[in-house]
Amino acid sequence: MAEHPDSALVRKGFEAWNRGDMETVGSLMTADCTHHAPGESQVSGHFKGRDNIIGMYGQMFELTGGKMRVELDGIYVDGRGHAVAANKFFAERGDRGIEMKGALIFTIVGGKISDIDECVEDIEQSDAFWGKAE
Template sequence: MSEHPDSALVRRGYAAFSAGDMETLAGLMTADCVHHVPGSHPLSGHFKGRDNVLGTYYAGMAEQTDGTMTVDLERVMADGRGHVISVHRIRAQRQGRTIDENGALFFTIVGGKISDIDECVADIDASDAFWS
């Protein structure tokens, strides 16, 4: 059985993110894409617009972790109606601290592109402590 196109889109996004290929990643998102980040740390909140998602949030994570962050995709599940859930493991180091936890993203796909990303983390307090 072949993979659903929405799941394949999300997998391409993870591959581009892991490779630092922001040009490819940008092509997978709508111009008005929004990424919602939980918690109460400097990188939490709502990043509105593809350029803000890529240039502020994703670049901010890379900068804050001195490029040590890795994201290993574990699962992708689609509902066939424009929604995909991914489960991953994030590992990074920052200012003498380490994070190693599970996370998930809930994607909304419109017209074959990612238009909305809701992020969930296994431990919000640990995430806040790491990114603060």
Template sequence: MSEHPDAALVRRGYEAFNSGDLETLGSLLTADAIHHVPGDNPLSGHHKGRQAVLDLYRAFGEETGGTMRVELLSVLVDGRGHAMAFHITRADRADRGIEIHHGLFFTIVGGKISDIDQCTQDIDEENTFWG
């Protein structure tokens, strides 16, 4: 049984993220894509537009000295333009490290990602790490 195209799209995004391939990531996003990051820290907020989303991903890399990696655990799709992905994020920043579970809810339009809502296992730990 072949993988659903929306699941394959999400997996390609994770592979590109882990390899730092912003060009491929950009090709997977709509021009008006939004990534919503929860919390109360410098990276929280609504990152609107392909370039703003890519700038967020660039900041993840810069702030962690390139140590951030995500281990994809599973991808679920509904066949109607939605996908959910669950992963473990590992990163180091200054004198702190983090290993935390995240979930991303994707909206997919025309074979591209248009919206990403991020959830975290522990919002306080997340704020401390990025704060």
């Protein structure tokens, strides 16, 4: 059975993100894409526009010195432009580490990601790892 196009798009994004290939990640999004990141940390909030989202991802790589990765547990689609990617996130920051389950909920329009809703297992732990917004 062939992979659904929405699943293939999301998988391509995860693979590129893990390589730090933000050019490919950005090419999968609409120009006005929005990423909603939970919590109150310096990488939380509503990031509107592909460039702002890529900037936030860059900040994550900078804060961790590139010591982060995501393992994809599964991608689930509805065939109507939505995909859910269950995953586990690993990162190191200074003397701290984090390993957390989560999910990204994607809205896909015209073969591009137009919205990303991020959910994490423990918002307080995530905030503590990333640090409060300055």
